[in-house]
Amino acid sequence: MLERIGYIVIGIGVAFEILGCIGLIRLSDVYDRAVAATKCVTMGTCMMLCGVALFGAASGNWSMLVKAVICALFVLLTSPVAAHAVLRGAYLSGVPMAHTGAEDGFAQRAGELRRQHQANGQPAESAGQEQEASHEEA
Amino acid sequence: MNNFFQAAMLLLTLGCLMCLYRIGRGPTAPDRTISVDILGTLMVGFCCCMALVTGQDYYLTVAIAWAMTNFVGTLALAKYLEGRCYDA
Incomplete structure (x- = not known):
């Protein structure tokens, strides 16, 4: 009985991993891709490991x-x-x-962080241009 | 039983190929970093399948060690992406 549940759980986990990888390919933006892939693949891996735990409990392999x-x-x-x-x-x-239709709650804090990094004298050569670009957006 | 795990590992290989596509194609550096992270997490799934096919539990030790090194490497790349030094 436990083995049967383990098969089902591992199958669901593999399906989640495949769906996450399809999201990694199909979506349009690095943020979208990362959210889809990370959530699905984490869930799938955890379900596969739970399936392994069920198999271990079924066969008496406690380690x-x-x-x-x-x-x-x-x-x-x-x-x-x-x-x-x-x-x-x-x-x-x-x-x-x-x-970029939604409200961006992190923009102000990101500008502060970039200014802090520049004030600390960090070697950020490419950060200057991007900072100007973000100011234009804001 | 073996057919089931062979099919599962085939599907995971398909997922790895998708991640490799995104690593090669990805327009920005965070795309590639995320793909490497996802690839490492898929390897943990491979370790699960191998542990069940062979019946040996040391594959799960490999999985734990792999997840730890994957986490540390991804955090190092994230610090690099943020545009500051590693010890800041």
Whole structure:
């Protein structure tokens, strides 16, 4: 019974991963792509690891169960953090959005951060042009 | 049982090919960084399939180590993208 549930959970996980990768190809913008791919692939990997844990519980292989649960928790914690950091870096380095209809709540704070980095004397050669571009947008 | 996991690994290979397409094509650097991150997470899925096909649990140790190195590498690339030094 547990093995049957494990098969179903692993199948759902693989489907989520494929859908995330299709989103990585089909969407129009780095922000859209990152959100779709990160959410779907994190969910799919966690479901696959839960399936492995179910298989381990069914066959009495307890070390497999414990390792799968630890790995699932780790992926669930770190993958969104990594994507958030990359997208923050993308916004601060001036990658444009495809659809700029909505309100941009991070623009003011991003300008402050860029000014702080320049005041600290960081070697940001390309940041100057992008800063001017963002001021024009604002 | 083996047919199921072979099909699952085939689908994961398809996903890896999509990620490689985005790495090669992607117009900006964050696209490539995100794709490398997703590729590393897909490898964890491969490790799950291998653990179940062979019945050995050390593949899950490989998966944990892979997820950790993937996280650290992505954070380093994110700091680089933000346009400042690594220790800021």
